Amino acid sequence: MTYNEVVKSITPKEKRLENAIRAFVSGGIIGSISELLVSAVSPEFMLIVWIAIAAFLTGFGRFDDVVDFLKMGAIIPITGFAHSVAASSLEYKEEGLITGIGANYLKLAGSVILYGVLTAAIFAGIRGVLWLL
Amino acid sequence: MIIKSFLFTGFICLIAQIIKDNTKLTSGHITSLFVSLGAFLGFCGAYDKIIDCVGGGASVVIMSFGNTLYNTAIEKGILHMLGGVSTGIVATILLAFAITLLFRVRD
Structure with missing residues (x-):
């Protein structure tokens, strides 16, 4: 056996089908609740509700458990973006307002903003x- | 609309999960990929139609960011494109700061 085969044989098999089903169902539920909130109030309200939920779950240290359970269903909606900002901000809180929170605030969200702006441009x-043509 | 939202958001998350389980890309890579994809679908004129058809389920996924960025860039000029995504970005910045004041990092 080559090294790669050994690694492959002892790595636990990811439950790909289960993960896919979890992502589909949880994403779908988040999507349907969003539609309810948009039609009941407004798109802005819907975004703020999800951002607040994700931020508080991050604050209580529970967001990672939610991702373990919901998989990408919790990352691809706006909740993933909100979590990335809150998480890096909390992580560097001890290092102070400017060099800690300020400098690292958009650390993980930076790639979303950068590549969003870049491709849109x-x-x-x-x-x-x-x-013009 | 609720059923369409369920299917659309679910389908997008399903694709993301399949990419995650079958490649070495991290969640960060996939999120960035989907934002760019949203801008591309905006360019094709498809994303606004999807939002009209699907509703809130299309607004909540991160692709909506890319689409809004593109639409605002067309409407107000490339340098003013961040005007349109302010709801999501500003709300995230403010709430994440509030959370930072309220909590300490936990394992």
Whole structure:
């Protein structure tokens, strides 16, 4: 057996099917509740409800348990983004307001903001060029 | 609309989970990927139609960020694109700060 085969044979098999079902159902439930909140109040209210839930779960140290249970169903909705900001902020709280919280605030969310802005700028640029032609 | 939201959000999370279980990409990679995908679908004109059809389920996934960024970039100019995502980003920044004041990091 090669090294890779040994590693493969002793790594516990991930329950891929179970994970996929969990992600689908939990994502679906979050989506349906969002639709209820949007039609009952507004999209802004819906976002703030999820962000508050994710932020408090992070504060109580429970968000990781939720992700263990809901899988990507809790990461891909706005809850994942809110958790990433709250988690890095809490993590560096001890290091002070500026060099701790401030400098690390968007540490994990930075990639979402950067690549969102970058791709939006590229596609807006492409559209501008297409419009000129 | 509620059933469509369930199916749409569920389907997106399912794809994300399949990517996560079958590649070495982390949640951070996948989230970034989906934001970019949202901007691309906005460019194709598809995402606004999805939101009209599906409702809240399409607004809650992170792809909606990319789409809003793209739409605002078209509407107000590339340099003003952050104006449109302010709900999600500003609310996250404020609430995460409030949480930081209230709690200490736990294992």
